[in-house]
Amino acid sequence: MKGIKRLAQDLNISIGTVSRALNGKSDVSQETRARVMEAAAAMGYVPNQAGRSLRKGNTNAIGFIYEGEVGTTGHGDTFFLGVFSGVQDVLSRHHLDLVVLPCPRDDDPTEHVRRIMARRMVDGLIVSATRRKDSRIELLNRAGIPFVALGRSSTPGTYPWLDLDFAGVAGQATDRMVAAGHRRIAVAVPSNDVNLGFVYLEGYKQALARHGIAFDPELVLRVASSEEGGYQAGHELLSMDNRPTAVLLIYELMAIGLYRRLNEAGVRPGRDVAVVGFRESSLSRFLSPTLTSYRISLRSVGVMLAEALLASMPDYAEHYPMGLVHRVLPLELVEGESDTTFVSAAGRRERDP
């Protein structure tokens, strides 16, 4: 005999009472509750999840959907572990498990979500790398499964989402470059249709418009969000006849490849070309020149994602009275040498034409 039945037998109590005692229901005396708790602790009793799920219709698990393929997410491969960590911090407080559900690379993302839903293996979902028009969101909306999106989408519906302020950051970075005297500013964005690339480009365009600079499509470098992509971006940069004097990277890791390509060509990053990147890690300050970048704590992103999700789930909403979360998270500027050195150089160039 196992589980709650064993516990009940040992204590000469009915299993119903044991269950009520463990779940903190009101109709059980203080004394028996104490006895049950003690006995449960003694035998290391942990409720069987399958039995509970079957009866209650939930699973005590939250799914995290991402795409395992490097470079397709617009983040590269170091992004998610930090986020997982934050998500798990919150979930563990509620005895919820994190189920990571990478979309197999030969599978259609929409079909992936459909299967997950059908199996009813999670109570809620975190879906990342949202596309500009995302049929997964449509699907989840119709199904009524609680979920939160990391990254906005133009797909309508009342669901919580979080996003990094890539528009703002692209705008600020552009402002910063313009203020330093740059006129031709290149921008490296993911080559796929992930939404953040679009958002990022918008911020860049609007900033250009503010400063009366015409948008030149040639300056948009569509590459992978990796070292490789950075190298590629450097390559394209160097091959332009009217070479840009600054370049914005959407992902920090790209700086490694970009630096290399520029150095190969004898072009010094931070001096001949200003570089700005995004995303947290200690990487930026160990590059040479140190990278000016916009930082955000990935763990905190994970924490907020989890909180936004729980806030939208009836069973947990009381702990997270934040309603429907639509939040754009700001990033923090960390000045490095990769563009500040250039400021004077650009200034000089401006001063004596």
Next chain:
Amino acid sequence: MKGIKRLAQDLNISIGTVSRALNGKSDVSQETRARVMEAAAAMGYVPNQAGRSLRKGNTNAIGFIYEGEVGTTGHGDTFFLGVFSGVQDVLSRHHLDLVVLPCPRDDDPTEHVRRIMARRMVDGLIVSATRRKDSRIELLNRAGIPFVALGRSSTPGTYPWLDLDFAGVAGQATDRMVAAGHRRIAVAVPSNDVNLGFVYLEGYKQALARHGIAFDPELVLRVASSEEGGYQAGHELLSMDNRPTAVLLIYELMAIGLYRRLNEAGVRPGRDVAVVGFRESSLSRFLSPTLTSYRISLRSVGVMLAEALLASMPDYAEHYPMGLVHRVLPLELVEGESDTTFVSAAGRRERDP
């Protein structure tokens, strides 16, 4: 009405027959089997996992235990996503899910495993970052839960494990350095008691012994496996009175910090100091100088981990007739500039003392 019952009702068949048809049991006619299959596909029936788990006593899920904290694993934070990807590739073929179970950072790892086992939420486990003496393994061994360890451990028991050949790699790298004329070779290993650090150091020591070079404990740099740790290693290196001419890094990412620290001091990596690192990513070849490193496909590590685990699980062993896996995976040398340039420099130094 839902699930299999609904299906049975629609077809005027008993639910038992429907279940048998779906599960490919023998005692069901070809005709009814076809009808059931068709109807199931039509209504998009997917068996309820909770019901099935309760009855069968399994969960169709595999857990992956790792420690979320950056720097404590000996790998840093980009390691696992690649491995996950490979694991998932194999699991999805068997309709198994991957449940990622990061050990909360304020939690005891052993207690973490104990809880997971008690909840019976997975059919098998992959446990990473094994310690030299690992009580988690002891626990799992006693409980008889199928698991595979990534990284050997001195804890006894008959369980499958995989390991990267850090001993061999440290030995080869040392040989290589000695052949290039180096005598004082520093080595950077994780500051915690993760087993691979120990293994790595052993390979290094044995290689030294082969060449008749005395082991100098001062040359062992115990730092975090991160950019930061690399910087720290560089710092310690520079502060030595009799400075080593070569340094082995256990983790590629450390090279970034090391390079920076050396450059700050006007010491050129690859020329004044030879550097060798480990682990796959495109990082190595985008550093300057390109890093000589030992490479392995993380995805393939994941694939092998999953296969080794399934081979030890009765229900899946038939597909993976490999028995109990004890395998040390070799890494492949990728020559870069970070030590080859030095070969001649060291040679010169050797030649005219």
Next chain:
DNA sequence: GCAGGTCCCGTAAACGTTTACGACGATAAG
């Protein structure tokens, strides 16, 4: 015509929980 075998299929129990419902005793109110 009868024993034995084969092929399908239905019945019902079981997995471990939660929870609606009712029962019991004790106490309080009338």
Next chain:
DNA sequence: CTTATCGTCGTAAACGTTTACGGGACCTGC
């Protein structure tokens, strides 16, 4: 003393599946 109220607890059904068991229909060979 009766009746209502309250606090506590046991009973049993339900969640969706799988599977051991048995039974009916049909065929075979004597």
